[in-house]
Amino acid sequence: METIIEKLTKIVGDAFVKAGFDESLGRVTLSNRPDLCEFQCNGAMMGAKTYHKSPIDIANSVAEVLKENKIFASVEAVPPGFINIIINQDFVVDSINEIIEHSENLIKKVEGKPKVVIDYGGPNVAKPLHVGHLRSAIIGEAVKRLAKVLGYDTIGDIHLGDWGLQIGLIITEFAVQNPDSPYMKEDYLGPYEPLNIELSYLNEIYPLASKKSKEDEEYRARAKRATFDLQNGRPGYIAFWKEVMRVSVSDLKKNYENLGVNFELWYGESDSQKYIPDMIEKFVKDGFAHEDQGALVIDVAKEDDKAPMPPVIVKKTDGSDIYATTDLATILQRVKDYDPEMILYFVDNRQGLHFEQVFRAARKTGIVSDDTLLEFDGFGTMNGKDGKPYKTRDGGVMRLSDLIDTVVSGALEKMKESKTGSDLSKDEQDEIAKMIGIAALKFGDLINHRAKDYIFDLDKFLSFEGKTGPYILYTMVRLKAILRKAKENGYVSGKINKIYSDVEKDIMLKILNTSDVFWQSFNDRAPSIVAENAYSIASLANKFYYETKILAEENEEKRNSLLHFCELMLKVLQIHMDILSIKVPEVM
RNA sequence: GUGCCUGUAGCUCAGCAGGAUAGAGCAACGGCCUUCUAAGCCGUUGGCCGGACGUUCGAAUCGUCUCAGGCACGCCA
Numbered sequence: 001m002e003t004i005i006e007k008l009t010k011i012v013g014d015a016f017v018k019a020g021f022d023e024s025l026g027r028v029t030l031s032n033r034p035d036l037c038e039f040q041c042n043g044a045m046m047g048a049k050t051y052h053k054s055p056i057d058i059a060n061s062v063a064e065v066l067k068e069n070k071i072f073a074s075v076e077a078v079p080p081g082f083i084n085i086i087i088n089q090d091f092v093v094d095s096i097n098e099i100i101e102h103s104e105n106l107i108k109k110v111e112g113k114p115k116v117v118i119d120y121g122g123p124n125v126a127k128p129l130h131v132g133h134l135r136s137a138i139i140g141e142a143v144k145r146l147a148k149v150l151g152y153d154t155i156g157d158i159h160l161g162d163w164g165l166q167i168g169l170i171i172t173e174f175a176v177q178n179p180d181s182p183y184m185k186e187d188y189l190g191p192y193e194p195l196n197i198e199l200s201y202l203n204e205i206y207p208l209a210s211k212k213s214k215e216d217e218e219y220r221a222r223a224k225r226a227t228f229d230l231q232n233g234r235p236g237y238i239a240f241w242k243e244v245m246r247v248s249v250s251d252l253k254k255n256y257e258n259l260g261v262n263f264e265l266w267y268g269e270s271d272s273q274k275y276i277p278d279m280i281e282k283f284v285k286d287g288f289a290h291e292d293q294g295a296l297v298i299d300v301a302k303e304d305d306k307a308p309m310p311p312v313i314v315k316k317t318d319g320s321d322i323y324a325t326t327d328l329a330t331i332l333q334r335v336k337d338y339d340p341e342m343i344l345y346f347v348d349n350r351q352g353l354h355f356e357q358v359f360r361a362a363r364k365t366g367i368v369s370d371d372t373l374l375e376f377d378g379f380g381t382m383n384g385k386d387g388k389p390y391k392t393r394d395g396g397v398m399r400l401s402d403l404i405d406t407v408v409s410g411a412l413e414k415m416k417e418s419k420t421g422s423d424l425s426k427d428e429q430d431e432i433a434k435m436i437g438i439a440a441l442k443f444g445d446l447i448n449h450r451a452k453d454y455i456f457d458l459d460k461f462l463s464f465e466g467k468t469g470p471y472i473l474y475t476m477v478r479l480k481a482i483l484r485k486a487k488e489n490g491y492v493s494g495k496i497n498k499i500y501s502d503v504e505k506d507i508m509l510k511i512l513n514t515s516d517v518f519w520q521s522f523n524d525r526a527p528s529i530v531a532e533n534a535y536s537i538a539s540l541a542n543k544f545y546y547e548t549k550i551l552a553e554e555n556e557e558k559r560n561s562l563l564h565f566c567e568l569m570l571k572v573l574q575i576h577m578d579i580l581s582i583k584v585p586e587v588m
Numbered sequence: 589g590u591g592c593c594u595g596u597a598g599c600u601c602a603g604c605a606g607g608a609u610a611g612a613g614c615a616a617c618g619g620c621c622u623u624c625u626a627a628g629c630c631g632u633u634g635g636c637c638g639g640a641c642g643u644u645c646g647a648a649u650c651g652u653c654u655c656a657g658g659c660a661c662g663c664c665a
Contacts, residue, residue, distance in 0.1 A: 033608060042607060048645080055645080080645070082608070124665075165664060210664095269665090295663055307591035308661070316663045323665050352592070353660060380593085381659085388658095418627065436627090447613095448601075451593075453658070455600065464627050466613040467601090474627050482624050532602070535612085546620095546629045588627075 001105045004095055004512040005029070005039075008085070012041050015065040021047050021058060028085070030513060037076070037084035038509060044081035055081025089499050096496055096508050100568060106575075108515045109151030114341035116152045117334050118144045121256070121263060122347060124161035125248040126170055126202040129255050129400040131390055131456065132348075135379045138442050138581065139450055140346035141261045142527035143377075145579045150522055155338060158252075160268030162245060163326055166210075168227030170202065170244065171237055172219065173209035175226075183240040190235055195243045199251050202244060228320040231273065241270075255400065259438065260581040272329035276321060279329055279367075280314060288365045289314060300360035312357045327358045331374070332367045342373035344525065349378035349451065377525045380453035382445075390456045403458075408437035410462040411470070420588055432585045436470050439582045443469030446531045446580055450524075467535050469582060472573065475538040475545075477588050479570045482550055486563050489551065493567055494560030503544040504565065510537055511572050518579075527580060534576035541569050 002010070005028055013026030025043030032040070044059035051058065059077035066075040066083070074086040099106050120140020123133055140156065148154045175184045182188050183195065213220040230237040249266065256263070280296070283289035289298050296315035301308070314325045334343055345355060355376040362368045384390040391397060412433035415421055421429050444461045448454040464470040486493070499505045514533070521529035550566065553559035577584055 032603095036608080040607095045607070045645080078608080080608085122665085161665060293662080297662075305591095310662050313663050318663085320663095322663065324663095348665095349593075350659060351665080354665085357662095378593090383658090414627070418625090420625070420627085452601090453594075457600075460600075460614080463614075466627095468613085468627085470627055471613095474625080478625055478628080485624060528602085532612090539612090542628060543630095545624080549623075551624045587625080 001102075001108060003108055003515045004509075005516055008039055008087075011069060011071070012043070012062070012066065012083070012085075015062050016043060016047075018065045019058070019061040021051060021062070026062075030509070031084070033084075034506070036078075037074075037086050039085040039087065041083040041085070042081070044077070044083060048081065059083050089505070092505060092508050092512070093496060093498060095512055096568070099511070100496070100564070103571075106511075106514060106572075107149055107518055111151075113151060113153045115155065115338050116144075116147050117155045117157060117338060117340045117343045118147070118346065119157050119159050119330075119343065120144075120346035121158040121261070122161060123158070123252060124166055125252075125268070126166070126206050126244055128199075128203050129252070130397040131382055131400055131403055132397065133400060134259075134403075134441075134445055135382060136346050136348070137256060137259060137261045138445060139379055139527055141259075141581050142446060142530065142579055143344065143346065143522070143525055145581060146518060146522050146527065146530060149575070149579060150518060155265060155340070156263045157265040157267050157334075158256075158263040159330065160249070160252075160266070160270075162241075163231065163269035163273065163321070164323060165223060165227050166206065167230060167241060167244070168223040168225075169209035169213055170206055171226040171230065171240060172223040173205045173212070174240065177205070183236040183243075185236060186234070188236055190239065192236070192239045195240065197243060197247055199247050202248065224318050224320065228318055231320050258404065259442070260583065267330075267333075269323070269326035269330070272326045272333050273321075275329040275332050276325060279332060280325075283314065283365060286365070288361075293317070298361045298364065300357050300364060302360075309357070309360075312361045314361075324354065324358055324361070327355075328362055328365075328367060331358075331362045335368050335372065340372060342375060345374075345376050346525075347376065347378060349380055352376055352378050375525075377450065379450050380448075382456045383453055385455060385457060404438065404441065406458065407441045407461055408434050411437035411440065411464070414464055415588070424587075432588055435583045435585045436464070436473060436588055439469030439473050439584075440464060441469070442580065442582055443472065443531060446527050447535070449528045450526050470588075472534055472538045472577070473582075473584055473588060475541050476570055476573050476577075476584050477586070478545055479541065479566050479573075480586060482545075482566055483563065483570070485551055491551075491563060492560060493563035494557065496564050496568070497557060497561045500558065500562070501544070501547065503540055503547060507537065507540045507544060507565075507569060510540065511568065514572060514575075530576055530579050534573060534580070537569070537573060537576070541573070544569075 008028040009026055012028050013023040016026045017023050025047045026041060027043060028039050028041050030039060031037045044062060045055040047058055048055040056077060056079050059081040063075045063077040063083055066072060071088050071091045072085060073088045076084045078084055118140055120136050122136055123129055144154045144156045178184065182192060213223050226237065230241060283298065289296050292311065294317035295313050297311040297313050299311045312324045313322055316322055331343065334340060359374045362374065368374060382390050412429065415429060415433055421432055440461050447467065517529060517533045521527060548562060550559060550562045553562060574584065
């Protein structure tokens with residue numbers, strides 16, 4: 001199966017060959033001047049130097065060859081050497097119908113279902129999700145779904161922060177507050193009575209412990225010691241940690257589910273623990289790791305490094321593991337379990353150096369072969385209007401659940417204003433408001449390019465107009481309404497038999513270009529490209545909706561063709577929304 | 589200090605495997621609801637693409653320098 005761009009590139013490439021030039025010059029792109037043509041090829045200008053001919057001469061000779069092919073309605077060489085192409089409408093309609101009949105041909109798939117592990121989310125247990133967690137979760141989820149659509153076997157791993165100093169801090173504070181708890185007794189080996197801790201309690205003691213450790217040297221040493229003991233299997237701590245995990249994970253699951261984010265694996269740093277001792281031993285035995293200032297490190301600097309590259313610490317001076325250790329062991333585990341073609345990390349940009357170090361260490365020590373791509377896909381920070389990392393008015397970080405509540409109640413208000421869904425039950429209205437609010441939130445985030453910082457503007461998320469999630473939902477809801485009424489009237493959608501308007505043609509060309517857009521989006525690991533494409537299709541669909549009478553169309557053949565076209569647009573938009581993991585209501 | 593990222597319309601951002609007249613959304617102004625949902629559609633206003641030099645037939649896009657902002661730089665994750 002070939003996309004339309006590929007088909008045209010091949011035809012134009014052949015024409016270049018026939019005219020006596022290199023095939024590679026025949027690259028065709030969508031036109032950047034839709035007023036002049038649909039597709040363009042700039043190869044003549046690129047070839048001018050190698051062939052010592054003027055670009056327009058080359059373009060002319062290629063255009064002459066192309067004119068013989070009847071799939072083109074017009075081929076024109078224009079100065080300085082553009083080849084402007086308009087294709088035959090029948091060819092567009094045929095291509096569209098082929099996609100309808102063989103929907104698997106809409107998107108070009110990768111061969112062989114290669115495995116991709118996607119590491120995203122990365123929340124710490126015992127800490128509530130805040131707005132900063134939004135990006136990793138929904139960008140990672142979108143790239144994962146995109147990869148799946150493109151034919152990859154995808155595995156999403158949340159990679160919980162559940163094994164570091166933060167747990168030691170919680171243990172320490174708990175011990176301070178509950179000195180007599182059997183969980184905290186060193187010589188007590190169990191059994192343990194269930195500990196009914198509340199999430200709110202955990203959310204309370206963590207910041208407290210964190211604060212204390214910064215102010216109190218001794219407290220910090222105690223927390224480090226607790227971390228070490230946990231990592232070395234002290235029974236009471238392990239039992240306590242399991243309780244913390246149970247409470248924390250069930251809350252995280254609920255939160256992520258709300259956002260439409262689903263992980264295949266709920267592994268954490270702790271799950272790599274079983275690989276760590278052997279891994280470290282091997283590092284030492286093979287001479288990769290050595291002691292430095294009391295810590296065990298691996299040198300990863302290279303001669304051609306522009307910047308100083310510090311070594312990776314795999315054992316701290318106190319003997320406990322650090323995130324580099326668990327990250328390395330996690331790579332080991334993933335290679336062992338899945339042997340993936342690539343492992344992608346959707347993590348805050350600020351961790352770039354850390355991952356560069358870890359990747360180098362993984363390669364150097366042979367944990368991962370050159371066949372597996374390790375890639376750090378950093379995302380930008382969510383800033384407030386002042387350009388600084390987003391904070392609430394009182395200086396704290398806004399909780400994700402609060403943000404969701406705000407956006408959803410905004411959507412509900414908007415629904416009341418526009419009197420939509422007033423005939424529905426309260427529950428149904430709430431359900432729709434939730435979809436709209438979350439769509440606004442997710443789309444508003446996803447439309448921003450992954451790697452860039454962006455300004456978090458609550459008002460923008462609440463506007464629901466223009467380039468927003470609700471705009472796209474609204475477009476789809478209107479299309480659904482037409483199709484629903486058509487069904488009520490007993491109309492059936494027929495074959496798309498011709499193009500009735502310019503908008504239709506523009507939309508069809510866009511639909512035929514979907515595969516290329518998706519691939520570009522995946523190759524850049526940038527869901528914003530999918531979001532942008534969804535918007536531009538929706539925008540055209542709204543124009544079409546405004547200009548075209550469908551249900552009132554008296555010519556049955558035309559009406560049925562238009563109906564089928566509505567189904568197609570809806571379907572293509574739905575694919576986009578599925579990738580972005582945004583739910584679409586029936587009415588709004 | 590060194591390295592990385594970012595400077596495009598009043599605001600928020602696309603465009604950056606070089607291409608023809610730099611695009612959206614918001615805001616402002618003006619039109620369009622007896623006809624499939626006006627969360628919509630159409631139009632107007634708005635730009636020395638941070639600056640300089642260079643490569644090129646051609647630069648927002650590539651290179652060098654420079655200014656401004658952000659981030660990172662061994663025992664937190």
